[in-house]
Amino acid sequence: VQLQASGGGLAQAGGSLRLSCAASGRTLSNYYGGWCRRAPGKEREVVASISRSGSRSFYADSVKGRFTISKDNAKNTMFLQMDNLKPEDTAVYYCAAARELYGDTWYLTDRYHSWGQGTLVTVSS
Numbered sequence: 001v002q003l004q005a006s007g008g009g010l011a012q013a014g015g016s017l018r019l020s021c022a023a024s025g026r027t028l029s030n031y032y033g034g035w036c037r038r039a040p041g042k043e044r045e046v047v048a049s050i051s052r053s054g055s056r057s058f059y060a061d062s063v064k065g066r067f068t069i070s071k072d073n074a075k076n077t078m079f080l081q082m083d084n085l086k087p088e089d090t091a092v093y094y095c096a097a098a099r100e101l102y103g104d105t106w107y108l109t110d111r112y113h114s115w116g117q118g119t120l121v122t123v124s125s
Contacts, residue, residue, distance in 0.1 A: 001026035003116030005095045010122045011085050019080040021095030021116055029053070029073035032098040034112050035080045037091035037121075044094075048080060049106035058106045063089075085123045092118035 007019040019035065029052055038044040048069035049058045057069050068081040078095055096112035105111050 001028065001031060001097050001114050003095050003097060003114055005093065005116040005119045008093060008119030008121045010124065013085060013087055013123055013125050015085050015123075016081070016083045017085065017121060019082070019093055019095070019119060019121075021078040021080075023076045023078070023097070027073070028071060028076045028078060028097070030099075031114075032101045032106070033069070033071055033078045034096040034098065034106065035067075035069060035078075035093060036096055036109060036112070037089075037093045038118070039088070039091040042091075044109050046096075046107045046109055046112075049101070050078070060107065082121070085121075087123050087125045090121060090123050092120050094118045 002025045005021045011017050034049040036046045047060045047063045050069045054071040066084045070079045095116040097114040098112045
């Protein structure tokens with residue numbers, strides 16, 4: 001599956017942004033989805049993940065309660081709604097897909113085999 005992320009930009013602290021990830025080549029409903037980010041000087045981390053059907057979602061503690069991951073399988077698109085943004089959310093964000101996520105492994109970047117290009121999110125204080 002090919003993925004293309006969009007929607008990044010500049011936001012003020014406390015503001016919101018919505019990222020989109022359009023899938024092509026395969027049906028997104030057959031994949032687990034994830035959003036990852038790489039902040040300057042830091043390792044890439046998975047911030048949110050969603051099941052094939054979209055019925056289950058998982059979040060890193062750093063974004064829980066502020067970010068919401070969702071899928072529109074009919075449109076083959078995945079989203080990340082980011083609210084109450086903080087300067088520490090500044091990063092390049094990537095969408096990703098995995099065929100399988102066994103057990104509690106949604107947060108492991110090496111479980112995802114397809115990656116979109118990154119989209120930069122900058123949050124000013």
